[in-house]
Amino acid sequence: MILEHAPFCVLNSYIGVIISTCILISLYLLSNRYRYGLHRIPGPLLASFTDLWRLVQVWKGRPELTQIELHEQNGPIVRLGPNCISIADPDAIKTIYAHKRGYVKSDFYPVQQTVAKGQRLETLFSTTNDAFHAKLRRAVGNAYAMSSLIQFEPLVDSTITTFLAQLEQRFASRTDGDEGGVCDFGLWLQYFAFDVIGELTFSKRLGFVDKGMDVDGIIGDLERLLNYVAPVGQLPILDKIFVKNPLRLWISKLGLTNTTTPVAAFARARMAERSSETEEKSQAEGTKSRDFLSRFQEAHRKDPAFMTQQRVLAVTVANMFAGSDTTAITLRTIFYNLLLNPTLLQRLMNELESNDIFSETGLTTWSKVHDLPYLSAVIKEALRCHPAAGLSLERIVPPTGLAVCGHFIPGGTIVGCNAWVLHRNERVFGAQPELFRPERWIEATEEKKNEMNNLLFSFGAGTRSCIGKNISLLEMYKVVPVLLHKFEVAALARDQPVTMANTTQHQDHMTAPRHPIHAHDTKSKTPPQTKKLSDTAGPYHTILVPRCVCTHARALPE
Numbered sequence: 001m002i003l004e005h006a007p008f009c010v011l012n013s014y015i016g017v018i019i020s021t022c023i024l025i026s027l028y029l030l031s032n033r034y035r036y037g038l039h040r041i042p043g044p045l046l047a048s049f050t051d052l053w054r055l056v057q058v059w060k061g062r063p064e065l066t067q068i069e070l071h072e073q074n075g076p077i078v079r080l081g082p083n084c085i086s087i088a089d090p091d092a093i094k095t096i097y098a099h100k101r102g103y104v105k106s107d108f109y110p111v112q113q114t115v116a117k118g119q120r121l122e123t124l125f126s127t128t129n130d131a132f133h134a135k136l137r138r139a140v141g142n143a144y145a146m147s148s149l150i151q152f153e154p155l156v157d158s159t160i161t162t163f164l165a166q167l168e169q170r171f172a173s174r175t176d177g178d179e180g181g182v183c184d185f186g187l188w189l190q191y192f193a194f195d196v197i198g199e200l201t202f203s204k205r206l207g208f209v210d211k212g213m214d215v216d217g218i219i220g221d222l223e224r225l226l227n228y229v230a231p232v233g234q235l236p237i238l239d240k241i242f243v244k245n246p247l248r249l250w251i252s253k254l255g256l257t258n259t260t261t262p263v264a265a266f267a268r269a270r271m272a273e274r275s276s277e278t279e280e281k282s283q284a285e286g287t288k289s290r291d292f293l294s295r296f297q298e299a300h301r302k303d304p305a306f307m308t309q310q311r312v313l314a315v316t317v318a319n320m321f322a323g324s325d326t327t328a329i330t331l332r333t334i335f336y337n338l339l340l341n342p343t344l345l346q347r348l349m350n351e352l353e354s355n356d357i358f359s360e361t362g363l364t365t366w367s368k369v370h371d372l373p374y375l376s377a378v379i380k381e382a383l384r385c386h387p388a389a390g391l392s393l394e395r396i397v398p399p400t401g402l403a404v405c406g407h408f409i410p411g412g413t414i415v416g417c418n419a420w421v422l423h424r425n426e427r428v429f430g431a432q433p434e435l436f437r438p439e440r441w442i443e444a445t446e447e448k449k450n451e452m453n454n455l456l457f458s459f460g461a462g463t464r465s466c467i468g469k470n471i472s473l474l475e476m477y478k479v480v481p482v483l484l485h486k487f488e489v490a491a492l493a494r495d496q497p498v499t500m501a502n503t504t505q506h507q508d509h510m511t512a513p514r515h516p517i518h519a520h521d522t523k524s525k526t527p528p529q530t531k532k533l534s535d536t537a538g539p540y541h542t543i544l545v546p547r548c549v550c551t552h553a554r555a556l557p558e
């Protein structure tokens with residue numbers, strides 16, 4: 001009798017377990033919706049139950065478009081997760097990102113830290129510890145100051161010269177066959193951006209431009225990293241399961257894992273070369289070339305206990321990651337939009353050619369270009385239309401809470417602003433903010449310009465804003481005029497389909513940080529000539545520029 005009923009008992013207990021599990025999960029999801037005190041904030045219902053909702057949005061590739069749409073529907077404050085809010089109110093920026101207001105970076109950032117010998121390598125970008133950040137920023141900050149720019153110029157010029165020579169030799173001077181003169185310009189701009197930051201950091205290029213290829217798979221490596229950190233950063237506990245779990249940390253501590261990326265290997269080799277020089281020689285060299293590595297080594301000599309060699313390595317590698325893809329994305333945005341808008345390109349050419357800015361070698365200097373009005377407007381408009389960071393820059397509300405847009409946000413909530421959302425503010429940036437229109441920066445009154453500049457969030461804001469901003473502006477202000485002066489550049493096929501996918505928020509983007517805000521490009525079905533931002537600009541990081549023709553002399557295809 002007992003045996004006859006056994007299968008039913010087993011079945012019943014299975015059903016019991018399943019029902020109890022479902023009840024527990026439902027209770028957990030319901031508690032997610034209500035326990036954070038955010039249930040009055042509008043947003044997608046699913047987002048209020050689980051962070052998996054935002055993970056899926058990022059994984060699908062264009063989370064910034066979803067966020068723009070949500071803000072259009074719901075206003076300046078939107079719930080993106082059980083404990084996560086997106087804010088589009090310009091006034092909130094001053095509070096959330098300001099100095100000493102107690103808003104620390106969220107757990108999104110440590111996902112980007114690499115592990116060496118069982119220890120996480122914290123960088124300026126990825127640390128959540130404000131005191132450590134302030135100390136590191138003081139130690140290395142001088143290297144990025146405006147006053148250092150002049151000393152960096154020869155290093156930028158060196159990469160530009162090689163870049164021009166390679167474009168000339170490989171494309172512009174070729175007239176053979178159908179492919180003569182045709183190059184994948186977007187890819188080459190990326191090679192340039194990676195090499196120039198290598199040269200600025202180590203006085204030595206990684207060789208992308210010289211070889212015309214992704215050396216040691218560095219670009220691919222960075223893209224894989226971003227593809228991991230962007231979605232996993234939405235649910236950072238996953239990182240503690242996949243990568244930073246106790247077992248892997250222990251194995252790493254024993255030295256049984258190889259966490260050396262190609263960039264770190266390159267950086268180590270350069271550091272080894274320098275350390276084999278005598279201190280006097282390196283100091284003498286330092287004052288001559290004054291690249292980032294020599295400046296970081298000076299910081300090491302001043303405070304070796306804090307600025308250890310491991311830390312010098314970490315900040316150089318972080319530089320490479322933070323400064324490459326971001327600048328490449330912005331350069332691609334500039335050329336992409338100019339190529340699709342010949343009238344704008346002509347306006348820029350008029351300005352460049354009517355000012356005496358080029359030397360005999362065809363190069364130019366920061367002092368001659370940095371206040372050209374139309375060039376500045378083009379660069380700003382690219383930064384506005386296609387910010388390299390595609391995700392919100394997350395911070396945690398301090399225990400006192402935050403009053404914003406008529407709501408009270410309790411302490412512990414993750415809040416953040418997304419540049420893509422802020423830059424669609426019609427009141428500040430004028431009509432049709434989705435269009436690339438440099439003129440909006442020229443036509444604006446001084447007062448309006450200030451307002452626009454204050455809301456330009458491409459480099460972040462406040463204490464954790466981009467330390468490399470001046471460097472990237474130096475690169476862009478120098479290379480754009482020189483390229484346009486030397487080559488006629490046109491889109492080979494203006495209706496060539498282009499699409500983008502946002503992979504992470506940029507940058508530090510580097511095992512360092514890549515502001516986890518990066519992206520990769522894929523082909524899409526939408527022709528780009530519509531000039532809508534959603535068609536032309538991608539996720540954070542990259543824009544696919546159509547194949548272009550570089551040529552000196554010949555007429556370009558319409």
Ligand code: HEM
Pocket residue numbers: 124125137318319322323324326327330387388389393394457458459460461463464465466467468469471472506507515
């Ligand atoms: C167009 C180019 C660039 C863009 C759009 C950009 C964007 C950003 C953004 C948005 C942040 C703030 C991230 C946050 O608050 O979470 C940031 C931080 C940072 N960026 Fe950039 N960046 C660019 C170029 C560079 C360059 C060239 C370097 C290095 C030479 C660099 C190094 C850094 C570092 C080290 C941080 C962390 C700063 C800190 O927390 O103190 N970036 N960047």
